[in-house]
Amino acid sequence: MLNFLLKRLLAIIPVLLGITLLLFFMLRMLPGDPAQVLAGQMASPADVEIIRVQMGLDKPVYIQYASFLNRLVHLDLGVSARTQNPVIEEIWAKLPNTVLLALCAITLACAFGIPAGVIAAVRPYSWVDYLVTIASLFGISMPVFWLGIMLMIVFSITLQWLPAGGIGTWKHLVLPSVTLAAFVVAFIARMTRSCMLEVLSQDYVTTARSKGLKEKAIIIKHALKNALIPIITVVGLQFGLLLGGAVLTETVFAWPGLGRLIVDSILARDYAMIQGSILIFGLLYTLVNLVVDLTYAFVDPRIRYE
Amino acid sequence: MNNIYINTKNNDIEPDEDVKSSSGRGWAKLKRNKAALMGGIFLLIYIGCALGAPILFRGDPSAPNLMDSLSPPCAKYFLGTDELGRSILGRILYGSRVSLMIAVGVVGVGLLFGVPIGLISGYYRGKTDFIIQRFTDMMLAFPGFLLALALVAILGVGLENTVISIGISMVPLYIRLVRGCVLTIREEVYVKAARAIGTKDRHIILRHILPNVLAPITVQTSLGMGTAILFAAGLGFLGIGVQPPTPEWGSMLGSARAYMMGKPHVATFPGIAIFLAVLSFNLLGDGLRDAFDPRSKI
Numbered sequence: 001m002l003n004f005l006l007k008r009l010l011a012i013i014p015v016l017l018g019i020t021l022l023l024f025f026m027l028r029m030l031p032g033d034p035a036q037v038l039a040g041q042m043a044s045p046a047d048v049e050i051i052r053v054q055m056g057l058d059k060p061v062y063i064q065y066a067s068f069l070n071r072l073v074h075l076d077l078g079v080s081a082r083t084q085n086p087v088i089e090e091i092w093a094k095l096p097n098t099v100l101l102a103l104c105a106i107t108l109a110c111a112f113g114i115p116a117g118v119i120a121a122v123r124p125y126s127w128v129d130y131l132v133t134i135a136s137l138f139g140i141s142m143p144v145f146w147l148g149i150m151l152m153i154v155f156s157i158t159l160q161w162l163p164a165g166g167i168g169t170w171k172h173l174v175l176p177s178v179t180l181a182a183f184v185v186a187f188i189a190r191m192t193r194s195c196m197l198e199v200l201s202q203d204y205v206t207t208a209r210s211k212g213l214k215e216k217a218i219i220i221k222h223a224l225k226n227a228l229i230p231i232i233t234v235v236g237l238q239f240g241l242l243l244g245g246a247v248l249t250e251t252v253f254a255w256p257g258l259g260r261l262i263v264d265s266i267l268a269r270d271y272a273m274i275q276g277s278i279l280i281f282g283l284l285y286t287l288v289n290l291v292v293d294l295t296y297a298f299v300d301p302r303i304r305y306e
Numbered sequence: 307m308n309n310i311y312i313n314t315k316n317n318d319i320e321p322d323e324d325v326k327s328s329s330g331r332g333w334a335k336l337k338r339n340k341a342a343l344m345g346g347i348f349l350l351i352y353i354g355c356a357l358g359a360p361i362l363f364r365g366d367p368s369a370p371n372l373m374d375s376l377s378p379p380c381a382k383y384f385l386g387t388d389e390l391g392r393s394i395l396g397r398i399l400y401g402s403r404v405s406l407m408i409a410v411g412v413v414g415v416g417l418l419f420g421v422p423i424g425l426i427s428g429y430y431r432g433k434t435d436f437i438i439q440r441f442t443d444m445m446l447a448f449p450g451f452l453l454a455l456a457l458v459a460i461l462g463v464g465l466e467n468t469v470i471s472i473g474i475s476m477v478p479l480y481i482r483l484v485r486g487c488v489l490t491i492r493e494e495v496y497v498k499a500a501r502a503i504g505t506k507d508r509h510i511i512l513r514h515i516l517p518n519v520l521a522p523i524t525v526q527t528s529l530g531m532g533t534a535i536l537f538a539a540g541l542g543f544l545g546i547g548v549q550p551p552t553p554e555w556g557s558m559l560g561s562a563r564a565y566m567m568g569k570p571h572v573a574t575f576p577g578i579a580i581f582l583a584v585l586s587f588n589l590l591g592d593g594l595r596d597a598f599d600p601r602s603k604i
Binding site: 014015018019021022026029030137138140141142143144145146147149150152153157239240241243244245247248251252262263265266267271274278281282285286 | 447455540562580581
């Protein structure tokens with residue numbers, strides 16, 4: 001197990017380096033002087049000069065990259081041109097909100113998506129199956145921000161059950177989580193259905209049936225357990241979609257998270273902040289994929305010995 | 307990937323079809339698929355709206371008419387008007403041109419770079435493959451929509467940059483897809499035979515391998531167009547995509563947000579347009595996959 005863990009951890013190093021390389025060159029692809037870009041359009045020449053020296057922009061590119069990495073390791077992501085606060089502080093303040101939203105959404109999505117997929121697979125081509133299939137197709141095709149607006153019109157403006165935006169109580173969390181989950185639940189339901197269909201036709205399920213086991217036990221203990229690996233993979237991959245969707249959902253519901261921060265920074269051309277928040281999103285996604293890989297080993301012990 | 311194989315017990319292939327060629331069987335299957343047929347019909351209507359927008363709606367969809375601002379649906383304005391008094395129906399019709407253009411452009415960028423790079427990566431393997439794959443790893447470390455956001459931050463807003471940003475964010479998906487297929491196809495006997503008789507690599511790639519990758523590429527293209535429309539609408543909604551006054555569905559929703567308190571119709575209809583356009587590509591894509599590429603799952 002330790003070996004497996006170590007291998008997986010080592011495997012993310014090149015990915016992390018890749019993320020930093022991409023972000024490093026992102027700023028340099030912009031037209032104009034990177035120091036000016038980072039300082040913002042309003043900065044004085046003296047401020048620009050300070051940033052130039054601080055970041056070693058007068059030195060060769062590989063030294064610049066090394067110093068960029070060095071600053072990253074020390075959690076120094078620069079200063080926001082918009083607010084003049086350190087980027088890492090602003091991100092730190094918004095990150096928990098996005099993580100909370102994402103976790104609620106993914107929990108909701110699994111809680112509805114997996115059972116829906118299982119039920120559809122147990123009775124293929126029945127009305128339940130068609131209902132799940134159609135509903136998930138609708139979920140995949142619906143723009144998440146539009147769904148958010150529609151939910152808001154119904155539940156906040158018309159019925160006045162839930163707050164339309166902002167953060168505070170659990171009530172504020174309901175609409176954003178449902179909106180974000182709707183997007184992902186469809187993928188999870190589809191994947192669960194097709195994996196379960198495959199597993200349910202396996203010999204060991206027939207054997208279990210012929211032994212006279214209860215159908216419930218067969219479905220949960222024998223079938224679902226074996227279908228879990230691809231389902232977990234999809235949940236992990238959907239987390240990426242979820243982060244993308246979070247940008248839109250946070251904008252709709254004025255949720256003070258990282259997604260909203262990125263959009264505001266893009267609109268304000270605050271490049272240090274854009275770089276920092278995209279880096280954090282990349283890290284978050286990599287981390288989730290790592291956790292997914294590690295869950296495999298728990299769900300399927302065979303993977304550990306490979 | 308995990309153990310994916312064709313499960314004959316679940317396949318509803320009728321016995322008489324066994325004699326047909328695999329692509330003939332695919333077409334027959336596609337025609338019987340009601341969902342795909344519906345997707346095709348939706349798609350035709352959508353393309354019809356895009357092409358026939360000037361005939362279906364007379365006048366300038368971007369010209370403000372403040373006298374009639376925020377009018378609910380009525381006889382004069384079938385779907386009502388927006389905050390500048392512009393017909394929502396007209397803007398949706400003209401918006402279908404924009405979104406279709408984006409969808410075609412994005413997938414074009416994806417195919418143009420993704421397919422050749424994927425073919426080379428999978429066929430030659432070795433160092434070239436290694437470098438290309440590490441590069442795709444790097445791009446895939448970011449969720450697609452965020453990669454597009456980052457690219458927009460660099461390139462700037464507007465129609466062209468929206469297409470380029472979303473297109474580039476899709477390139478790694480095509481590279482992965484094509485490479486994966488090539489890796490299995492290059493081991494087939496007919497490819498080995500072609501190589502043994504001294505056929506040039508270029509000929510093998512274009513004549514023997516590419517035709518066999520076309521099915522998954524077609525499926526991915528149909529689904530990719532749906533995603534492209536969703537992404538572009540998302541960027542437009544955030545105000546960093548296609549800019550007003552160009553009628554774009556996402557930015558229409560973005561500006562409608564301010565009026566949803568009393569005038570929900572302004573936000574409702576552009577969303578339905580996006581939904582139907584994406585749904586048509588997804589229905590068709592699903593049908594194409596069931597018919598031509600039954601091994602893949604979602």
